[in-house]
Amino acid sequence: MSQDLGKQLQYVTFTLNKEKYGINVLQVQEVLREVEVSPVPGAPVFILGIINLRGNVVSVIDARTRFGIAAKESDDKTRIIVINLQQMMIGILVDSVAEVMNIKPGEIEAAPNAGQSTTSKYIQGLVSKDDTILILVDLDKLINFDTRSDKFAR
Amino acid sequence: MPINLEDEILQDFLVEAGEILEALNEQLVELEKTPQDSELLNAIFRGFHTVKGGASFLALTNLVDVCHHSEDIFNLLRNQKISLNGEMMDVFLKVLDEVNSMFNEIKSGVDPVAVPAELMQQIVAMQKPVVSTKKARQAKVTRQQKTGDQQKKTIKSASEQFLTSTADITDEEFEVLLDNLHGAGVAPKAIKAPDDPANNDANKPVSDEEFAKLISKLDGDDKQSVAAASAETRSASAQDSITEDEFEALLDQLHGKGKAPDKVALPAQARVEAVRPAAPVASKAASNTPLAARREFTENKGETTVRVDTSRLNEIMNLVGELVLTRNRLNTLRQTFEDQRVHKAISTLDLVTADLQNAVMKTRMQPVKKVFGRFPRVVRDLARSLNKEIELELRGEETDLDKNLVEALADPLVHLVRNSVDHGIELPEIREKAGKDRQGKVVLAAEQKGDHIILTISDDGAGMDPEVLRRKAIEKGLIDMVAASRLDDKGCFDLIFLPGLTTKEQLSSVSGRGVGMDVVKTRIMQLNGQVEINSVLGKGTELHIKVPLTLAILPTLMLQLGTRKFALPLSNVSEIFELSAKKINVVDGREVILNRGRASPLFYLRKWLLKSNEAYTELQRDPHVVMVHAGNGLVGFVVDQVIGQEEVVIKPLDRLLQGLPGMAGSTITGDGHIALILDIPGLINAYS
Numbered sequence: 001m002s003q004d005l006g007k008q009l010q011y012v013t014f015t016l017n018k019e020k021y022g023i024n025v026l027q028v029q030e031v032l033r034e035v036e037v038s039p040v041p042g043a044p045v046f047i048l049g050i051i052n053l054r055g056n057v058v059s060v061i062d063a064r065t066r067f068g069i070a071a072k073e074s075d076d077k078t079r080i081i082v083i084n085l086q087q088m089m090i091g092i093l094v095d096s097v098a099e100v101m102n103i104k105p106g107e108i109e110a111a112p113n114a115g116q117s118t119t120s121k122y123i124q125g126l127v128s129k130d131d132t133i134l135i136l137v138d139l140d141k142l143i144n145f146d147t148r149s150d151k152f153a154r
Numbered sequence: 155m156p157i158n159l160e161d162e163i164l165q166d167f168l169v170e171a172g173e174i175l176e177a178l179n180e181q182l183v184e185l186e187k188t189p190q191d192s193e194l195l196n197a198i199f200r201g202f203h204t205v206k207g208g209a210s211f212l213a214l215t216n217l218v219d220v221c222h223h224s225e226d227i228f229n230l231l232r233n234q235k236i237s238l239n240g241e242m243m244d245v246f247l248k249v250l251d252e253v254n255s256m257f258n259e260i261k262s263g264v265d266p267v268a269v270p271a272e273l274m275q276q277i278v279a280m281q282k283p284v285v286s287t288k289k290a291r292q293a294k295v296t297r298q299q300k301t302g303d304q305q306k307k308t309i310k311s312a313s314e315q316f317l318t319s320t321a322d323i324t325d326e327e328f329e330v331l332l333d334n335l336h337g338a339g340v341a342p343k344a345i346k347a348p349d350d351p352a353n354n355d356a357n358k359p360v361s362d363e364e365f366a367k368l369i370s371k372l373d374g375d376d377k378q379s380v381a382a383a384s385a386e387t388r389s390a391s392a393q394d395s396i397t398e399d400e401f402e403a404l405l406d407q408l409h410g411k412g413k414a415p416d417k418v419a420l421p422a423q424a425r426v427e428a429v430r431p432a433a434p435v436a437s438k439a440a441s442n443t444p445l446a447a448r449r450e451f452t453e454n455k456g457e458t459t460v461r462v463d464t465s466r467l468n469e470i471m472n473l474v475g476e477l478v479l480t481r482n483r484l485n486t487l488r489q490t491f492e493d494q495r496v497h498k499a500i501s502t503l504d505l506v507t508a509d510l511q512n513a514v515m516k517t518r519m520q521p522v523k524k525v526f527g528r529f530p531r532v533v534r535d536l537a538r539s540l541n542k543e544i545e546l547e548l549r550g551e552e553t554d555l556d557k558n559l560v561e562a563l564a565d566p567l568v569h570l571v572r573n574s575v576d577h578g579i580e581l582p583e584i585r586e587k588a589g590k591d592r593q594g595k596v597v598l599a600a601e602q603k604g605d606h607i608i609l610t611i612s613d614d615g616a617g618m619d620p621e622v623l624r625r626k627a628i629e630k631g632l633i634d635m636v637a638a639s640r641l642d643d644k645g646c647f648d649l650i651f652l653p654g655l656t657t658k659e660q661l662s663s664v665s666g667r668g669v670g671m672d673v674v675k676t677r678i679m680q681l682n683g684q685v686e687i688n689s690v691l692g693k694g695t696e697l698h699i700k701v702p703l704t705l706a707i708l709p710t711l712m713l714q715l716g717t718r719k720f721a722l723p724l725s726n727v728s729e730i731f732e733l734s735a736k737k738i739n740v741v742d743g744r745e746v747i748l749n750r751g752r753a754s755p756l757f758y759l760r761k762w763l764l765k766s767n768e769a770y771t772e773l774q775r776d777p778h779v780v781m782v783h784a785g786n787g788l789v790g791f792v793v794d795q796v797i798g799q800e801e802v803v804i805k806p807l808d809r810l811l812q813g814l815p816g817m818a819g820s821t822i823t824g825d826g827h828i829a830l831i832l833d834i835p836g837l838i839n840a841y842s
Contacts, residue, residue, distance in 0.1 A: 038718065038828040040807070041763045042814050042840065050807070050820060052828050055476045057805040057820045088808055143810065 008102045013134060014081060014094040017069045021094075021135045022101065022127070023081065029089060031097050032080040048093055051080070058082065060091035066142060067122070085139055092142075101134065103127055108136065167208040168261060169461070174201045175254055176527060182250060183530035186243050195232035199225060205253070216268040217256050223277045224249055230281060245276045247531070464557065467518055474507075474514045475803035478707065481507045482800065482824035515704050519554035522600040522607070525564045526551050529571055529598055536575045543582050543592050544575055549599035555607055556704040562681055563609070563701070566674040570611045570697055571598060573671075578615030578695050588692065590614065605703050612696040618689040620646035627652065647687040648786045651675040679835050680818075682708065682723045684783070708804055710831065711780065712797035712823065715760050719829035720793075721802055721821060722780065726834050728788060729781040730796055736779065747779060747790045754781065755842070756790040762816075762841040763830075784838050800824065804831060815840035 011022035012031075032053075037060050039049040046065040050057050060080055064071055077096035082089055111123040124138040178201045185194050206221035224246070230236045252273065256266035268274075484500050491497065526548050537544040555563075579585075579594030586592055599610040620643040627633050627649045641649070653672040678685050683701035702708075702725065710721035711730075729749070738756060739746050747756040756779070779790045802821035807814060816837035823829050 036827070038820075038830070039765060040811060040814065040817065040830060042816060043811055047810060050811070050828055052822050052826060055479065055822065057807070057822070057828065059808050059810045061810075090808070090810065 007105055009105060011101050011103055011134070011136065012081065013098045013101055014063075014079070015096050015098060016063055016067060016094055017072075019135065020098065020132055021063075021137050022103075023083065023137050023139060025100055027083045027085065027139055029082045029084045032082060032091070033078075035080070037093075051091060053082065053089065053091075056089060058089045058091050060093055061143065062093050064093075064095075083139060085143055090143055101129070103129075103134075161212075164212055164260075167212060168257075171205045171208055171257060174205055175250070175257060177201060178250055179254075179531050180527050182243070182246055183534050185238070186240075186534070189238040192232055195228055199228035199232055202228060214256075214260065214266060216266050217253065217260070220249060220253060220256075220269045220274070220277070223274070223281075227277065227280050236280070242280055245273070245280070247535075248273055249277060462517075464518075467514075467557075470514055471518065474511055475707070477507055478511060478801070478803055479822050479824075483826060486824035511707065515556070515707075516554070518557045518704070520557050520560050521551060522553045522555050522560065522609075523551040524560050525567055526598060526600070528564075528568070532568060532571060533575055533596060536572060537579075540576065541581065542575065542579055542594060544579055544594045544596060547595060547597045549597065550601045553600040553602055553607060555600075555701075558705050559607075559681060559701060559703075562677070562705075563699075566677045566699075567598075567609070567611070569670050569674050570699075571596065574611055574613040574615065574695070574697075578613035578617075580616050602703070605709075606700050607703060609699040609701070610696060611699075612694060614694040617691040617693050617695055618647060618650070618687075619691050623647065623649045644687070645786070647689055650687070651685070651786060676835060680833070681705065682725045684725065705804070708802055708821075708831065710800055710802050710821075712800045712829065713759070713780065713793040714795040714797055715793060716764050718764065719797065719823055719827060720759070720763065721800070721829045721831045722782065722791075722834065723818070723831070724799060726782045726784070727780060728783055731779055731781075733777040733779050733792055749781065749788075749790070752788065754788045754790050756792060757838075757842060758792045760792070760794070762837070782834050784834050789834075789838060802829070802831065 010025040012025050012028045013020050013022045015021070032051075035051050037049040037051050040047065043049070046061055048060045048062045050059055052058075062071070072095065074093075078093065079097045080091040080093050081097060082091050107127050107129070108125040109127070111125055122138050122142045124136040127134040127136065178198060181194055181198050181201070185191065185198065188194065202221045202225040206218050206225060209217040209221060227236070227242075231238055249269070252269045256269075259266040481504055485504065488497060488500050529548065530546055533544055533546040574596045579596065580588070580590075582592040585594060594613065594615055596613045597610070599612075601608050601610075620641075623646045624638050624641065628635060628638050632649070632652045650671045651674075675685055678699055678701065681701050682705075683699055686698045686700075687695065688698075689695040708721075709724040711724050711727050713720045713722060731749070736747050736749055739748065739753065741753065745756040746753040777792050777794055778796050779792055780796065781788050781790050800823070802823075804819040805821055806812065806819050807817060811817070816833055816839075818831040818833035818836075820828055820830050
C-alpha cells in the first residue's frame, strides 16, 4: 500500500496539551475510547494500569506523564492508542486522536538536540505542515523495556 | 559440516537422540546394579547405535566416533565376550557426559568437539583384553572381503551368495549376523543415508553397523528381500540348534524387511509416513505367524501418538482459558435471565467447558518420570564422592504432572535429594554403629491426591535435631530467644527454610552454605505449593511437597478493596473471619491479631494496594480478615469484602510490568473486569 503512494509514510496523529504528535501507522493496531483502566500497585508512575482488550491484558502508558506534562482529567475525547511493539500490545493514553497524515521522508527534520527536556528523548523528528509542527514519536525509546532494574525501586 | 538448525532432519535427530540419551543415563545407572541384564545391555547397545546412525547421517563425525566405540563395547558385553566392572562404568558415565555435552553443542548450532583423546583411549582399551574376539574379527574381515567382491555383481545375488557362504557359520558368527539384521531393523536413519556404503566400504574394514547398513540398503533396493530373508531362514534352520529367541529375532527381521522398501522410497523427512508399514508385505508376514501378527498390533498402537509443538498446546490452553472466562461471565449473567432454557444451556456449557479444560490439561501432562529420571545418576555420583552407600527408590514415576510444573520442580527436587544424600544419610560405619544397614535408602515418591500432586522425599538417615536447629537459628540471629522457645518441633524443622541457616559445621561443595532451602521454599510457593517436614532424630527425614496439578488455571479467593478486585491463590488461604470478632493487639508498634491462640501480624491490604487517595477512606461494610500462609507462619490481611472462590485463568503481566513485586499476574473476572492475582510472599517482602 505504501509503495503505491511512492515513498509516502503515514502517521496517526494525536494531541497532548495542544501539541500534535505522530506515530507510524504501521505500528498502530487500534484506537479505543477510554475504557476502565485498573491501576497496578507498585508499577512505575507512567504506567496507568492494565485494561482488558478482548481477553488480553494490555498495559496502558500515560503519555502526559511520560512526556513530563501535568496530568489532566480524561474527557470524551480521551483515547487509548493500542500499538504493537516487539510483538507486544501496549496502550498509550492521549488527549485525543486527530487523523492519519501522509508525510514524505524528505519533510522530516531532525529533532533539535536542544536541552534535557523529558520530551526530546522520545522524538524521532519534526514535520512542519500547514502552520503546525508535528512531533514524530520514537516508540522504542518511549517504551523502553531495558530500564527494568531500577523501575521497581521503592 | 556447518550445522543448520533449521534442518528438519536435524530437528528430528535432536528430539529422538535427546530421548535416547535421557534413557541411557538411567539405563547405565541401572546397569551398575544388574550388570548381567542382557535386555538392558541390548537396550544400551541399541541406544548408542541409533544415536550413531542419526549422527552419521548428519555427518557429525566426532559424535559418531564415540558412539561407535561405545556401541562396540556393549556389543561385546551383551555377547558376554567381556564383562562389566566398576572402572568401565565410570568410563561409560564419563562418555555419556561427553556425548551429552556434544549433544548440547549441536543444539546450539556448534559442530561438537571431539572427546578427549585420553577418554577415547580408555574406551578403545576396553575392547582389548579379550582374545576370543580376534577370531571373530578375522571372520568379519573375510566376510567383508567377500562382500566387497560381490559388490561388483548384482546386489541381489550378493545378498544370496553371502547368505549361502555363511551357511556353515558358528554359533558366534550366527549371533553376529542376527545382530546385524537386528541393527538394520532399529536404525531407520541408517537406511536414509544417501551415500552408497558400497563406495567407501571397499578399502576399509567394514564394521558390524556398516554391514548392517549395507544389508538394509540391499533390502531397500530389492523388493524380493523377503524371499532373501526366507532363504536365510532356511540357512538358519540348517543350523538345527536355533533357539526361540533367535527365531523371534528372525521374525523381527522379516517384519522389518516388510517395512524397509517403503521407508527408502519415501523422502527422508517424511518420518511419520515412513513409520507406516507397507501394508501388503507386512500383512503377508503377519499371516505367516501369530507372533508377527501380535507384533504388528503393537506397532499399530504406536502410531496413535503424534508429536505436537508445545507452543501449539499453549495456544489451545489459552483459548480454553478464554472459554472458561466467558463461561464465568455467563454464569454471572445467569441470574438476569428468566428463561429456563437459557439456564439449561448455560449449565451444559458449564459442564462441557469443565471437561474440555480437563482434557486439554491432560495433553500437557507429562509423567513425573521426566524429572525423576535424572536422580539415579545424581545419587550415584554423589554417594560415590561422599563414600556413602545409598539406594534410591523411585515410586509413582508414572504420575502425570503439568509440563511447566515438571520443569519448574526439577531444580528444587535436585536440591532436596542432594540434601538427603549429603545431610540425611550417614557414612556406612556410623550407620553400622547405630544398628542400621550400611546402605542408606532415599525414597522419591509422587502421587496424585485430588487436584494436587504430593511429592515425597524421605531418607532413613540421621534425622534432624530440633534443639540443634533452634540453637543454630538463635546463634545466627535469625530468630530471637523468645520466639525460639515458643517453637514446637515442627516449627524448629521449618527453621531450615530460613535464609542463612545451615546445620553443617563444615561447608562442602555439595551443600551446607545455608542458601538453598529458602530458595526451594520460595520456588515451591511460587508454584502455589507447600512444603512440610517431618523428622525423627536417628530415624530419618521426610519432606512433603504439595503442588497443584496445573499452573494455567488457579483456584483463587476473590477479594474486594474499595472498587477493585484482587485474587489470592486459594492454596495459601487458611481461614477467613470478621475483623470485629477478634481482638487486635499492638506488639512492638505492629498490629497483631489473636486467633486460635496464636498471634499473627495483621496488615491492611488497602494501604498497600490502593492509591493513597483511595486507601484512607472509611472502611465500608464489615471488613474481614483473611489468614494466609506466609513464610513459616500465618499472616492476617484485612480486606473490605470477600467475594468468594473463583477459578481463574492466569494472564501474565506483559514485559513492562513483569517482575513487579507482589503481583503474580492478572485475570479477567466473570463480570469482565480485571483482577490482579497477588503473590503473597512477594507482597509481604515488598510492603511490610
